[in-house]
Amino acid sequence: MTVPMGIRIARRRYITVCVLFWLPLGLSIAPLILLFTERGMAMAAIAGFFAAHSLTAAVLELPTGGLSDVLGRRAVLAAAGLLNLAALTLVGLGTTPWLLGLGMALMGAGRALSSGPAEAWYVDTVQAHSGPDAELRTGLARGGSATSAALAAGTLLGGALPWLLGLGPGLGARLSDATSGAVLPLSVPILLGAVVEIAFVLYVLTALREPPRPAAGLPDVLRGIPGTVVGGLRLGGRDALVRRVFLSAGAVGSALASTELLTPGRAAALTGASESGAVLFAALACAGFVCAGVGSHLAPLAARLAGGGERAVMLSLGTGAGGLLLLGATAAFTGVGLMLLAAIGYGLVYLGLGAAGPNEKDLLHRRVPSSVRATALSVQSLALQLVGALTGLIIGVLPPGALPWLLGGTALMAGSLLWHHRGRTTPPTPATPRLLQSAESAPASGT
Structure with a gap:
């Protein structure tokens, strides 16, 4: 059966959003804990960083889901990208516990904001085009495959980059010296993820079109x-x-x-x-x-x-x-x-x-x-x-x-x-x- 052009475009944009959002997370999987260790953080501090991430995500999960339903998918998804951009920058460059903890908390907030808007946008778009009985499973499945592919590629690249930087004679040391120790080889995949977040925000703002919602000020949004x-x-x-x-x-x-x-x-x-x-x-x-x-x-x-x-x-x-x-x-x-x-x-x-x-x-x-x-x-x-x-x-x-x-x-x-x-x-x-x-x-x- 021929898929209408509007649905094909929605699928392609949804898949692209999935890749751009999850690739930075994949880039951080391999080097993150090792980077904290290189910064001199004890295991108790590292556990605290991850607790800050998890607790922030849990506390904000439902309110931010409601925010997407009130304010719009695109705006909330772009805000998630901006929070992740700030988080990855702090984690990649931070050298003190409070900066690293703040970065992980912001990452948790970005994770909470991102939970649902892209998928909700895709379903809304397809159902607006083909009605409430529109076929959803194929697009959702391809989005899931794209997410897994982005995580897999990011994990490999995030693990390989610091190792490759360490192969050059003194390359890692020169990189650290040139940035006064702020950028280590282990920082590079995380900062690369921050660059990808910029592309993610720009793509969301330009590609994820949605019907206009009734104008609402901040008090109206909070009440809703x-x-x-x-x-x-x-x-x-x-x-x-x-x-x-x-x-x-x-x-x-x-x-x-x-x-x-x-x-x-x-x-x-x-x-x-x-x-x-x-x-x-x-x-x-x-x-x-x-x-x-x-x-x-x-x-x-x-x-x-x-x-x-x-x-x-x-x-x-x-x-x-x-x-x-x-x-x-x-x-x-x-x-x-x-x-x-x-x-x-x-x-x-x-x-x-x-x-x-x-x-x-x-x-x-x-x-x-x-x-x-x-x-x-x-x-x-x-x-x-x-x-x-x-x-x-x-x-x-x-x-x-x-x-x-x-x-x-x-x-x-x-x-x-x-x-x-x-x-x-x-x-x-x-x-x-x-x-x-x-x-x-x-x-x-x-x-």
Whole structure:
């Protein structure tokens, strides 16, 4: 079937936004902690920096989702880019704890602001062009694949640049001397990410066109946010399908926390040194992003083969849970064969999560109105972050071995079972139309 030109343009712009937003994050993954260490920061300070990021993102998640629904997708997304630009600049050049902590907090604020506006813009644009029954899954899947590709490429480039700079005779030292120590080789990928953020902001402002919204001053905007947030929360409280999406996001957060916290130590134990373990972890992270991208690309096929989006979500999350359980089963053993099984398990985690994401989003967007769309996405993101943080705390007190892996695997399997025997999207309950009508009439525009 021929895709209309307007939808093709919307897909291309959405994919470009995904790449430009997530590439800077990918560039910072490999060098960030090492840069903090080079700046003389103790582990307690580094943990504090990441806590500042997480807490800022969690506190601002819902209010900023409501802000996007009130003020507009483009304005909020551009603000997220500007915050990330400031954050990456501070982190790349900062030499004192308060500057680095401020940079991480600003990065958390940018992450909260970016949670939902681009996706909401794409859905709004496609539905305005082709109606509420427009096909969404393909574009969302391609956006997910683009995000994974940007993270994978950024991780490789961010890990390679400092190493390449260190190959030249005295090049890293000359770079540090020329900038009075402000720029280290480890700073370069992060500052490159800041340059990409400039391109991101310019692209958002010029390419993401949206219908004009009613003029609203700051007091009107602030008054509109609480009603929009309440409308988004009510969707999860009164709509069973939306509630399953939110609960599944929590299960995914638990799975990701388990994988991201436990894999670096396992890689170091396998190689026998933290430095070589970090290299192995960077390669594994890149492979995980690639698997997530492949899974996202295959999401429409998964829905067709499974007989519907809900069954596809169930099978995809089950695949990821199987991967985590396989990682747990091999945690206490060594050997080439068992390491190969562990690598397969790691790939299955990200493949399953990648395939589940677009199908969940397709189901969610068909159930929520435009006035609370970004808020609903923020609730989903908040569930992922909070459950992930709780899982991390629990893992910290569990004994090493299979049990921490099994925690994430069990949570993800529970998320999969939420979709059992639901082969098609269930119609809204009688209360849902009134809920949506109420949400549409919330003071989202400040009127």
